[in-house]
Amino acid sequence: MVISAGIRVYINILGGQYSDQAGNRIRAWNWSSSMPSSPFVSFKPVFLALNRYIGIRILEQDNVSITFLAMGQQARISIGTKVMLPNPEELPALRYLTEDDLLLLASFIKIRRLFHKLEGCMNFPSSQVWKKLKQPSYLSSLSLKLLSLCHNSGIKQDTMVTITNLINEKI
Incomplete structure (x- = not known):
C-alpha cells in the first residue's frame, strides 16, 4: 500500500512491516501460519490511522481491512487473504535489512x-x-x-x- 510520500505499510506472503511518517520502521513480523519455525517476531494486531479519513486494521493474514471515513459515513474494504506456502524451506532467508x-x-x-x-x-x-x-x-x-x-x-x-x-x- 502506498500512501502519499512513502510506504507506510508493507505486507507480503511472508509477513510485513509498518513505518512512521518519516519512514522509520516501527515493527516487522512474519505470519505465524506461513512460517511457523521462523526466528522473527510473530504477528500481533496492528491498528493504524494514516490520517483523519483512512485507517488500516491488520488482525491476521486473512483479516486485513482499510477503513475510509467521509461525511460521517464509514466504508471498510477487506483486502486480506490466507496464503499457505507449499514449500517454505525453498524460500530464501528473510531479509529485513536492505x-x-x-x-x-x-x-x-x-x-x-x-x-x-x-x-x-x-x-x-x-x-x-x-x-x-x-x-x-x-x-x-x-x-x-x-x-x-x-x-x-x-x-x-x-x-x-x-x-x-x-x-x-x-x-
Missing part, C-alpha cells in the same frame, strides 16, 4: 569514529596524542557485527566493498 540500511549503519560507525577523534583533539590539543588515540571498543564490535550482517544478507559485492571502506577508512 543495502541502504547497511550503508546507513556503516556511515553511523564512521560518524561516531569522527566524533571520538574530535573529542580526543579537544581534550588533548597536542598533535602527538592524536596519533595514539584508539577507536573505542564498542565501535570495533559494531564494525564486526555490521560485516557479519553484510556477509549474511547477500548484498552486492560493490556495496560490500563500499561498507568495508567506510568502516576501515583512516581518519
